[in-house]
Amino acid sequence: MKINQNYALAVDAEKLKNKIDEVKEESKSLQTQAVYDHILNMVDLTTLTETDNELKIKDMCEKVNNFNRKFPHISNVAAICVYPAMVPYVKQHLNADKIGIASVGGGFPASQTFTSIKVEECKMAVEAGATEVDIVIPVGAFLAGNDELLFEETKSIKEAIGDTHLKVILETGDLEPEQIRKASLLAMEAGADFIKTSTGKVSVSATHEAMYIMCEAIKDYYQKTGRKVGVKPAGGVREVDDAVIYYAIVKKVLGEAWLNNELFRFGASSLANKVIQAIEKDESIKYF
Numbered sequence: 262m263k264i265n266q267n268y269a270l271a272v273d274a275e276k277l278k279n280k281i282d283e284v285k286e287e288s289k290s291l292q293t294q295a296v297y298d299h300i301l302n303m304v305d306l307t308t309l310t311e312t313d314n315e316l317k318i319k320d321m322c323e324k325v326n327n328f329n330r331k332f333p334h335i336s337n338v339a340a341i342c343v344y345p346a347m348v349p350y351v352k353q354h355l356n357a358d359k360i361g362i363a364s365v366g367g368g369f370p371a372s373q374t375f376t377s378i379k380v381e382e383c384k385m386a387v388e389a390g391a392t393e394v395d396i397v398i399p400v401g402a403f404l405a406g407n408d409e410l411l412f413e414e415t416k417s418i419k420e421a422i423g424d425t426h427l428k429v430i431l432e433t434g435d436l437e438p439e440q441i442r443k444a445s446l447l448a449m450e451a452g453a454d455f456i457k458t459s460t461g462k463v464s465v466s467a468t469h470e471a472m473y474i475m476c477e478a479i480k481d482y483y484q485k486t487g488r489k490v491g492v493k494p495a496g497g498v499r500e501v502d503d504a505v506i507y508y509a510i511v512k513k514v515l516g517e518a519w520l521n522n523e524l525f526r527f528g529a530s531s532l533a534n535k536v537i538q539a540i541e542k543d544e545s546i547k548y549f
Contacts, residue, residue: 288509302336322354352390367396419452428455434465445478459496466496495528
């Protein structure tokens, strides 16, 4: 896939900085209860630790199941995201309406295994009940110039899981701006339904700059193909004001059509309680 034949890849650092400054200022007008509620409804409630087990997953599911009894005036989260082996437990214990079951896959978080294993793991996660799969690009190979592997792996995994939503993590903290744009376009051309900033497992996770570059790539791809691809900032988004900046970036670059959890997610579980606190105006709340 010769992505540079179809898209400009250069990123003007000074223009990008100015755009980020503008959107930060604009975000101040979006610090409202309605926007906070919208953000909570875009959160993928996530647990990805070595101590995950059925009891922990059941507890998380029960909190999601009971959320609207506790907070009937607030929108619930978008999905629960877990490791593949935990998917059956989510499927068993989750009964709240319209909540996705997301699984990381493809050798998450390093993506350092064989392509056939990545494909099989993602298939198994879907067979176990996952409605969404989050994979990581082969970052090392991509940095070495192997665009083909990124494209072909993404394409193979998407073909294997069919209509299940595929979120492709770029690990933007390891990439330069032009590489973020290129990886975004390669992933979308290969069939990604979402592009996502980070795993949260490296030192630099989501940034406003990476998010803006990714949104502009989505806009350019949409203008060429007519296909809407979603976006997900993940890792390090812990404060409500910061989440509102990401919301403002999507609003500015992609528009109102992207401001829903079909096309916009946050991978930030620690954010959920902060958003509830902001809506309820009570910093003592720790529901999740």
